[in-house]
Amino acid sequence: MISSLTGRSERRLALVIFLSALIPLAVSVSLGASLFRQASSIWFDPEVGEQLDRGVDVYKDYVRAVKDDMRHQADVIASDQALREAARRGNSELELTALESSFSAYPNLVALRVVSINGRTLASHDRGRRLDTNAEKSLEVRRPLGDAASSPILVATFAVDRKRFDELESAGNIVAKYHQLEASRNDLYQGFIRAFSVLIGLTLALTLPLGFVLARGVTRRVRRLASAIERVAAGDFSVRVPVTGSDELTELASAFNRMVDEMAGARARIEYLQRMGAWQEMAQRLAHEIKNPLTPIQLAVQQCHRKYNGDSEQFRALLDTTLEIVEEEVATLRRLVGTFSDFARMPHAEPQAADVAEFLREFREQFSHIEEALELGDGIDDVSGGIDIEWRIPDEVVSASIDRQMLRRVLVNLVRNAAQAIRSSPAKAGRIIISIAQTPTTCFVVVEDSGPGILESDRIKLFDPYFTTKSDGTGLGLAIAKKIVIEHGGEVEALGSSELGGAKFVIALPVT
Amino acid sequence: MSNNAKGRPTFDKLPLLIVAVLVVMASLPRFCSVPSHLEGKLAPDVSIDIVANGGDLATPVALQALRGHVVVLAFWATWCPPCNTEAPILNRVWGRFRDRGLVMIGVSNDDSSDVIAPWAIDRGVTYPLAFDRGSVSRAYSVSALPTVVVISKEGNVLLAQTGMVSERTLSQLVEKNLRDY
Ligand SMILES: Nc1ncnc2c1ncn2[C@@H]1O[C@H](COP(=O)(O)OP(=O)(O)O)[C@@H](O)[C@H]1O
Ligand SMILES: [Mg+2]
Numbered sequence: 224m225i226s227s228l229t230g231r232s233e234r235r236l237a238l239v240i241f242l243s244a245l246i247p248l249a250v251s252v253s254l255g256a257s258l259f260r261q262a263s264s265i266w267f268d269p270e271v272g273e274q275l276d277r278g279v280d281v282y283k284d285y286v287r288a289v290k291d292d293m294r295h296q297a298d299v300i301a302s303d304q305a306l307r308e309a310a311r312r313g314n315s316e317l318e319l320t321a322l323e324s325s326f327s328a329y330p331n332l333v334a335l336r337v338v339s340i341n342g343r344t345l346a347s348h349d350r351g352r353r354l355d356t357n358a359e360k361s362l363e364v365r366r367p368l369g370d371a372a373s374s375p376i377l378v379a380t381f382a383v384d385r386k387r388f389d390e391l392e393s394a395g396n397i398v399a400k401y402h403q404l405e406a407s408r409n410d411l412y413q414g415f416i417r418a419f420s421v422l423i424g425l426t427l428a429l430t431l432p433l434g435f436v437l438a439r440g441v442t443r444r445v446r447r448l449a450s451a452i453e454r455v456a457a458g459d460f461s462v463r464v465p466v467t468g469s470d471e472l473t474e475l476a477s478a479f480n481r482m483v484d485e486m487a488g489a490r491a492r493i494e495y496l497q498r499m500g501a502w503q504e505m506a507q508r509l510a511h512e513i514k515n516p517l518t519p520i521q522l523a524v525q526q527c528h529r530k531y532n533g534d535s536e537q538f539r540a541l542l543d544t545t546l547e548i549v550e551e552e553v554a555t556l557r558r559l560v561g562t563f564s565d566f567a568r569m570p571h572a573e574p575q576a577a578d579v580a581e582f583l584r585e586f587r588e589q590f591s592h593i594e595e596a597l598e599l600g601d602g603i604d605d606v607s608g609g610i611d612i613e614w615r616i617p618d619e620v621v622s623a624s625i626d627r628q629m630l631r632r633v634l635v636n637l638v639r640n641a642a643q644a645i646r647s648s649p650a651k652a653g654r655i656i657i658s659i660a661q662t663p664t665t666c667f668v669v670v671e672d673s674g675p676g677i678l679e680s681d682r683i684k685l686f687d688p689y690f691t692t693k694s695d696g697t698g699l700g701l702a703i704a705k706k707i708v709i710e711h712g713g714e715v716e717a718l719g720s721s722e723l724g725g726a727k728f729v730i731a732l733p734v735t
Numbered sequence: 736m737s738n739n740a741k742g743r744p745t746f747d748k749l750p751l752l753i754v755a756v757l758v759v760m761a762s763l764p765r766f767c768s769v770p771s772h773l774e775g776k777l778a779p780d781v782s783i784d785i786v787a788n789g790g791d792l793a794t795p796v797a798l799q800a801l802r803g804h805v806v807v808l809a810f811w812a813t814w815c816p817p818c819n820t821e822a823p824i825l826n827r828v829w830g831r832f833r834d835r836g837l838v839m840i841g842v843s844n845d846d847s848s849d850v851i852a853p854w855a856i857d858r859g860v861t862y863p864l865a866f867d868r869g870s871v872s873r874a875y876s877v878s879a880l881p882t883v884v885v886i887s888k889e890g891n892v893l894l895a896q897t898g899m900v901s902e903r904t905l906s907q908l909v910e911k912n913l914r915d916y
Contacts, residue, residue, distance in 0.1 A: 718857040
């Protein structure tokens, strides 16, 4: 259910990114379009067109005038009586002189020719310089030299400075182009729109994958959380979400993990305390059942021993041994019963705010007395002989809620176990380190040793009541330690010591 | 000016375009985020940086290069209590099958690789441990820790499970795949 929601949110995020890219683009398209329309209405103003056209007309008039002038000059030359007479008579020599005489009056003339009706040149005269097509533009005017249809024809070639015409031509071209543009302005507009469509397409192509990539990073983490929350809601505390990135989601992820840790811890604690309760009840009953017959047994055997008056030396000796054995075993059973009922009647821890570092320093001071209580067996030996205890206590305050007396008991149990472990090792000597470490939320009291360490398979079982690997062990030391630590809202774990190679017991207490 | 109207239809198609895009987006398949989606598929090839207990594994090791072995990828982190609980289970399974061709790699999701080796000593963990900058987890859609992925000799994902794996499930699966040959 949750996961389908996040699928949608992924698309939503991508959409937001896309829209935030698209909206400015769309606005700029519409702005651009209106700007374009405005500019084109100024640029393609009909008045501008008319004025341009008028300018071109002026040029056209001028050209027409120039051409008319030349035609007129040709008319004048052709109407020369001497020329006409010579043409009528077909006298080419006379024609030539007539042509020569007209020439000087018209500076624009390049050549004059008299051509017969069938195209033969009868006479010709030119200015002596050829037409320069680069600089000059020529105009040819034909005029008949007589009224008869067979009269020869005067061909006058004029030249005009080309620059004038070129100017005209380019002006004409510009105006033509302007009109062309004006006619195609819709094409331009469409081109503009097309360009922007391409841009939008590109934006789509770029922002959509980008949006998805960005959104995916976020939604993947949200979805992780969602699926983990579903599991936790179903009572499964066995998953944690990976903590990645460095934003609100990261904090959310670690907050979630902390919450599940606490829930799982609380559940484990409750379960352990319930189990302990059952064990304690059993210990109580056991202690009671064992303790009651002990005194009658002892008394009976003592009486037997005292009341025998016979002279069988053998029987006397048997009675002596029996009494010895029974008294010894009864004493052991009494001790055991004492431990059991101690365990059964163990008070609840009542933690109070304190400085754990200071507590540990005090523990160190008392330790010489405690050492005697460590009951390492073989009473004659100096208990700590060959065992080097190192204390690593920080100077700063480590504040936590502790029940000093109970926590002392925990430490005694741990140190005793460590010392016993070292004693059981072939070297019989070694080191113990007692240290404090701290994180913002937790303080750790660590007891580690150079003993043989812990079997992986025993790691969890160690804390169960009555689990022991020692011939004279009760298996209660760690169970009691764990119960006390749990009543502190903490946790105790058995690990391997990387520094000393033996066992490492870590007590974690919440910092206050 | 009336000619302008001729140019507009292109512009008017924009909203249509947006709608089309939205439709496409809505119909895109969701990205699968649950590792179990991988089950039965070919395992994504990844490169893994081994940082502790490497033994004779090359580092970085390419998953592809482990074909012919049953591979267990166990995603974990030092700060993850269930992972710590799971570690002994993995360690035992590793101990039982390592000589028969099981490759087990604990893929750490920690922020730094420095915490991995001390953790191995603390926990008595002997199987190879790797540091992941995110690429391996991503390839296997790891959404929560611990996650266990079992890959067959042929390179197929047999199991991809989030949450602690039971020793029985894991050993049986490994055993079966080691025998099927
Ligand atoms: N420091 C240690 N090194 C090795 N093993 C230990 C250590 N502490 C405890 N153990 C193991 O845990 C078991 C249970 O300890 P405990 O509950 O104190 O009972 P007991 O000391 O009576 O055996 C011990 O028998 C021993 O096997
Ligand atoms: Mg003990």
